[in-house]
Amino acid sequence: MNNSLKILFDEHEIISEAVQLAQDAKYLIGKDNEQFKLVIRELLVFFRIYADEYHHHKEEKILFPEMMKKNELLADGVIKEMFDNHAYFRELLQVVALDMEQQNFTGASSKIDEYSEALLDHIAVENEELFQSADSLFTDSELELLHYRFVDLDEDMGGTQKKDLAEKIRQLKINSIV
Ligand SMILES: [Fe+2]
Numbered sequence: 001m002n003n004s005l006k007i008l009f010d011e012h013e014i015i016s017e018a019v020q021l022a023q024d025a026k027y028l029i030g031k032d033n034e035q036f037k038l039v040i041r042e043l044l045v046f047f048r049i050y051a052d053e054y055h056h057h058k059e060e061k062i063l064f065p066e067m068m069k070k071n072e073l074l075a076d077g078v079i080k081e082m083f084d085n086h087a088y089f090r091e092l093l094q095v096v097a098l099d100m101e102q103q104n105f106t107g108a109s110s111k112i113d114e115y116s117e118a119l120l121d122h123i124a125v126e127n128e129e130l131f132q133s134a135d136s137l138f139t140d141s142e143l144e145l146l147h148y149r150f151v152d153l154d155e156d157m158g159g160t161q162k163k164d165l166a167e168k169i170r171q172l173k174i175n176s177i178v
């Protein structure tokens, strides 16, 4: 596979690490609620900025539209499904934030589980299906161009913030052995 989509695969890996942490956080409820609140607060920031603004926006603004130009049928098929999933993820995060505000930790945790499972399924479809089709739809130079547009989007968003967010997830994993 052409290396140009690596940036998206790499982001999926960090997002999956955060999902793992999100799934484990529930074991803190009742044992250390303050730590639970802290972990969820950090995860919400990560999922909103890293997973959504950096990652989903690369797909929505760059990859998916370019794929639809190559094959119109994708617009009503798997790509529509991916767009719908992203919208659903945003809604779920809002519900989690609301539950946390109301100290409804078990409610927040069950929404986080729903989010986590749906996000892992979504990532699997993209890794195994969608990115493979992208790889065959585009020429090498088109893929290279996409890569530069991904890098530009990161830079427009603030390049160091992305690294910091990924680092924070690693730190959080070490500091919250549950
Ligand atoms: Fe996606």
Ligand SMILES: [Fe+2]
Binding pocket: 008, 012, 055, 056, 059, 123, 126
């Ligand atoms: Fe993705």
